[in-house]
Structure formats: structure tokens, C-alpha cells
Amino acid sequence: MTLRLYDTATRSVRDFVPREAGKVGVYLCGLTLQGPPHIGHLRSGVNYDVLRRWLLARGFEVRFIRNLTDIDDxxxxxxxxxxxxxxxxAYANERALTAAYRSLNVLPPTYEPRATGHIPEMHELIAKLIDTGHAYPATDGSGDVYFDVASWPAYGALSGQSPDAMQAADDAPERGKRDxxxxxxxxxxKPDEPADAYWPSPWGRGRPGWHIECSAMCWRYLGEEFDIHGGGLDLTFPHHENEIAQSQAAGLPFxxxxxxxxxxxxxxxKMGKSLGNALDLAYVASLGVRPIELRYYYAAAHYRSHIDYTEDSLREWASxxxxxxxxxxxxxxxxxxGGLGELPAGFVAALDDDLNTSAALAVLQEVLREGNTALAAGDDVTVRTALGSARAMLDILGIDPLDEAWTGGGRVDDLRGVVDSLVALALEQRAQARSRKDWAAADAVRDQLKLAGVVVEDTPQGPRWTIGEQD
Structure with missing residues (x-):
């Protein structure tokens, strides 16, 4: 089987053939750090984390770069x-983003460069573009430098737009532009902007435009040509269109x-703070939905699909x-x-088919049905096989409940251990009440836990608790 991915540039699902056998370079456009992340931003991290985990599972060595835009308008x-x-x-919002990704079990990137750390590479690219006639310094004394769109005939190919039908770029005043x-x-x-937000350059004191930042960081960490460039669909134009144009015009295959x-x-x-409809992880937690459940909500939908958030749908997926x-x-x-078992062939085929997580989850559900039937029948051999297989699939999706990332192993900011201790104390009080046949007191402890979002289930092995509603 061969991994196939939908390529926006060709508008088709293509066999994935990396530039170098056994190695994959991935660049994901990260967040612009003008504010803390909302749950719309975080979908990106989860979707590409599943892609990365699948590439690793398929035997590739993955260099994964996720940038941070720490200066822009x-x-x-x-x-x-x-x-x-x-x-x-920018730094405060970077820390909030890092904490949010950690809470969602998103693997840390190989490198996470900040735009402000790569000004020399940007200068070098801009100089190449000026030398080859694809860019020019403005003649109005502003110190601006512009890419000459008319000099690049392929401009618009990624987004499928005709340059003649495009509106003006709104990232700078038109007075210094040729087009x-x-x-x-x-x-x-500019006199009305912070005095510390500038760097010296051959064209005068200034700062980078948004698009050149990513081209420079791709070049620095992945070389002239690399395998996968990712980001939200809303970045296709103008951001990614401009990245292609300026990179290829500078001689980089990209x-x-x-x-x-x-x-x-x-x-x-669209979810956004400017629209007043941005929801963050604290809001999700207030609904009684855990990060692992939010991650499942993201991963269950095909990565290219639109998700229209509703509280009811989130609760349904959490359940x-x-x-x-x-x-x-x-x-x-x-x-x-046990450990992670073998991945079913159907699951492998589903993820090889443009990361079809919906079809992959159907395979998972079939394994769960077999496992539950075996549990009821006392067939431990089948239970063990089903558990290993289920955990292997859940691990690819980043939602294995037994993974230390979720149980608190090694995570200093995880409160699971504290919660475990408090719930254990309450369950001990309940057990003592039951031993003396004080059923009212035992039920009262259980009801108080339920009000706190902790559901207790009595099993042959003793009480088991979970957070959330019991089905």
C-alpha cells in the first residue's frame, strides 16, 4: 500500500513519494501570536500531528517544522x-499555545523557529529577488520592498485564481507599488509603530512582511526543496500563493x-476573536469535556472537512x-x-487513503465490538488481542487512554495524580460506609462525586471512576 495525499497544487489525490527515500520534511504554518489560541487554531496542530504520527508509523524519519509568527501588523x-x-x-501567547498543544498530546516539533530569529535569511532571499528582477525597493522613500507579481507568470496557480481578477494586496499602502x-x-x-520592532537592512531600517518569513524558515530548516507544506485552507491565498512565488522566483524548488x-x-x-465567537480550552473544560475528548472530536472528522462547532456535537463526540x-x-x-498490538489492514488502508480517519474509526469500532463480546464471554485471549489492536489505532490518533501523556506520567503540569488521590479518598469513605451497611452515606458520596463530574462504576475488580457522564 502507498500513502496518498490530496495535493492542493494539483487538486488531486497523489501517491506520496518523498524527495529522499525514508525521510520526510514537513513545514506547518504556525500561529501568529497576537492572541492566545482558540479551539479553531488548535485543530491544525492535531490534524498535522496525526499526519506526522502516520508518517512515523509508515517508517519515515520525519523532520517536522512548525513556525511561530512573532512579529506582524x-x-x-x-x-x-x-x-x-x-x-x-508574542512570548506570552507562545507559552499559552505550547501549553494548549501539550494538553492535547500534540508531539513537539523537531524545531519551532520564530520569525524574528531569521532576519538574515529573509534579507538574503529579498536580495536574490531584487537581483533577478522579481522584486524592487519602493521609490517613495518608505523603505518598503515589494514582490513584482507581474514578473511571475505562474502566480495564482495554487489557488486557481487569475492574476487579472485579483484584488490589491492590502499589506501596505499602494503608493510605493508598481502594481x-x-x-x-x-x-x-513607521513613526506610529513601536521603536523596537525594526532591524537594519540594505533598504533601510524596517521589518519583514508576513510571507517572506515562512519562505526563509522553510529554506533554513528544510532546504531548497522539501516534501510537505501544510496549513489551514484559509492560508492558500494569499499567504501560500505568495510563498510559492517568492521562493521559486528566488531559485528554490520549494x-x-x-x-x-x-x-x-x-x-x-469563521471562529475568531475579532468576531467575538472564539472559544478556548477553558471554555471546553467548563462543559465537562476533557482535552482527550476534544482531540477525538478533531481527529474523527476528515482533515479536509469543515467542522461547524456546536456544543451538542462536541458533547456527543465526547460521549x-x-x-x-x-x-x-x-x-x-x-x-x-499489555502493549500496542498490530494495526488492522483496514485501518492502514484508510489512513493511506488521504488520512481517512472516518473510515479508520469504523475499523476501530469493529474491533471494539469484538472486544466487548469477548469481555462478556470471558474470552481473555480475544480481549487481549482486541485491546492491543485498539490501543495501536488510538495511539496513531494520539488518544490512547493508557498513554502516559494522558495518565500524567512525566508531565509536571498534569493534575491527574492529585485528582486520583482525592477520588481515592472519597471512594475509601464510600467503601467504609458500604462495609457498615450505611447505604445512604455510600450513595451520598457517589452522588457528590457525580456532581463534581466523576462517575463511579462498580466492577468485579472494585470501583472504577471516569470523568464525565456515564452512558
């Missing part, structure tokens, strides 16, 4: 509004595959995950946790 606006250094805003569609590579210093994920919206609109978790816990109590 929006961050500088926030800096002026808050009378605060731009870098402190309204030209976009900024370098932005000269990305071989363009893989875009669908967005998570709400009420038919569905608890049934999966319930089997894993009951099976582990019966036969021990």
Missing part, C-alpha cells in the same frame, strides 16, 4: 494599544505537496470517546494493559 497594533513590548505579547497586487517583502519603519486542512467554524462563520475509553479500561483491568 496585528501584534504591533496590540503592542501600541497595550503600551507593551511586542515581543512580550496594486504586489505584496510587501520588507516594510520600512514544497512538493501542499496539504491544507479544513477550518473549524461556529454558526456558519462516544468515553465508550471507547470504557472498553480500554475494562479490558486492561481484565488482562492487563
Amino acid at each position: 496585528k501584534i504591533l497594533v496590540k503592542a501600541c494599544e497595550q503600551d507593551r513590548p511586542f515581543w512580550s505579547i 496594486p497586487r504586489d505584496f510587501a517583502l520588507w516594510k520600512g519603519a 514544497a512538493r505537496y501542499w496539504v491544507h486542512h479544513g477550518l473549524l467554524g461556529i454558526g456558519g462563520a 462516544g470517546f468515553r465508550r471507547i475509553e470504557g472498553f480500554v479500561q475494562r479490558a486492561a483491568e481484565r488482562v492487563g494493559p
Whole structure:
């Protein structure tokens, strides 16, 4: 079987053939750090984490780069509004993003470069573009440098747009441009922006445009040509279109595959702080939905599909995950946790087919049915096989309930150990009440735990507790 991915550039599902046998370079456009992440942003991290895990499972050595945009127009606006250094805003939001990804069991990237750390590479690329006639310094004294869109005939191929039908680029005033569609590579210093948000350059003191940042970081960490460039569907134009143009015009072959994920919206609109509809992980937690359940919600939908968030749908998917978790816990109590088993052929075929997680989960459900039947029949051999297979599939999706990432092993900010101790104390009080046949007191402890979101189930091996509603 061969992994196949939908390539935006060719608008087709293509066999994945890496540039170098056995090795894959992936670049994911990360967050612009003008604010903390919301759950729409976090879908990206989970979707590409599943891709990365699958590439690893297929035997590839993966270099995974996820950048951070720590300077741009929006961050500088926030800096002026808050009378605060731009870098402190970016760093605070970077820490929030890192914590959010960790809570969702997203593997850390191989490298996570910040745009401000790669100004020399940006200067080198811009100089190449000027020397080859694809860019020009503005003649109005602004210090701006622009990419000459008309000089690149292939412009618009990724997004399928005709350059003649494109609107003006809105990243800089038009006065210094030869063509309204030209976009900024370098932005000269402005008196109404923070004085520390600039660097010296051959074209005067200034800062980078958004698009050149990613081209420079791709080049620095993945070389002139690499395998997969990812990001949200909303980045296809203008961001990725501009990346291709400026990189290839500078002589870099650039990305071989363009893989875009669908967005998570709400009420038919894009989720965003400017629209007042952004929901964060704290809000999700207030619904009684755990990070592992939110990750399942993301992974269950095909990565290219649009998700229209509703509270009811999130709760429904969370409830569905608890049934999966319930089997894993009951099976582990019966036969021990074991290790990861073999992946079923159907699961492999589904993920090789453009990461079809919906079809993959159908295979998982079949294994769970077999496992539950075996549990009821006392068939420990089948239970053990089903548990190993289920855990292997869940591990690829990053949601194995027995993984230390979720049980708290080695994670300093995980409160599971504290919760375990408190619940254990309450269950001991309940057990003492039951031993003296004080059923009212025992039921009261159970009811108090339920009000706190802890559901207790009595099993032959003793009480077992989970967080959330019992089905």
C-alpha cells in the first residue's frame, strides 16, 4: 500500500513519494501570536500531528517544522494599544499555545523557529529577488520592498485564481507599488509603530512582511526543496500563493505537496476573536469535556472537512470517546494493559487513503465490538488481542487512554495524580460506609462525586471512576 495525499497544487489525490527515500520534511504554518489560541487554531496542530504520527508509523524519519509568527501588523497594533513590548505579547501567547498543544498530546516539533530569529535569511532571499528582477525597493522613500507579481507568470496557480481578477494586496499602502497586487517583502519603519520592532537592512531600517518569513524558515530548516507544506485552507491565498512565488522566483524548488486542512467554524462563520465567537480550552473544560475528548472530536472528522462547532456535537463526540475509553479500561483491568498490538489492514488502508480517519474509526469500532463480546464471554485471549489492536489505532490518533501523556506520567503540569488521590479518598469513605451497611452515606458520596463530574462504576475488580457522564 502507498500513502496518498490530496495535493492542493494539483487538486488531486497523489501517491506520496518523498524527495529522499525514508525521510520526510514537513513545514506547518504556525500561529501568529497576537492572541492566545482558540479551539479553531488548535485543530491544525492535531490534524498535522496525526499526519506526522502516520508518517512515523509508515517508517519515515520525519523532520517536522512548525513556525511561530512573532512579529506582524496585528501584534504591533496590540503592542501600541497595550503600551507593551511586542515581543512580550508574542512570548506570552507562545507559552499559552505550547501549553494548549501539550494538553492535547500534540508531539513537539523537531524545531519551532520564530520569525524574528531569521532576519538574515529573509534579507538574503529579498536580495536574490531584487537581483533577478522579481522584486524592487519602493521609490517613495518608505523603505518598503515589494514582490513584482507581474514578473511571475505562474502566480495564482495554487489557488486557481487569475492574476487579472485579483484584488490589491492590502499589506501596505499602494503608493510605493508598481502594481496594486504586489505584496510587501520588507516594510520600512513607521513613526506610529513601536521603536523596537525594526532591524537594519540594505533598504533601510524596517521589518519583514508576513510571507517572506515562512519562505526563509522553510529554506533554513528544510532546504531548497522539501516534501510537505501544510496549513489551514484559509492560508492558500494569499499567504501560500505568495510563498510559492517568492521562493521559486528566488531559485528554490520549494514544497512538493501542499496539504491544507479544513477550518473549524461556529454558526456558519469563521471562529475568531475579532468576531467575538472564539472559544478556548477553558471554555471546553467548563462543559465537562476533557482535552482527550476534544482531540477525538478533531481527529474523527476528515482533515479536509469543515467542522461547524456546536456544543451538542462536541458533547456527543465526547460521549462516544468515553465508550471507547470504557472498553480500554475494562479490558486492561481484565488482562492487563499489555502493549500496542498490530494495526488492522483496514485501518492502514484508510489512513493511506488521504488520512481517512472516518473510515479508520469504523475499523476501530469493529474491533471494539469484538472486544466487548469477548469481555462478556470471558474470552481473555480475544480481549487481549482486541485491546492491543485498539490501543495501536488510538495511539496513531494520539488518544490512547493508557498513554502516559494522558495518565500524567512525566508531565509536571498534569493534575491527574492529585485528582486520583482525592477520588481515592472519597471512594475509601464510600467503601467504609458500604462495609457498615450505611447505604445512604455510600450513595451520598457517589452522588457528590457525580456532581463534581466523576462517575463511579462498580466492577468485579472494585470501583472504577471516569470523568464525565456515564452512558
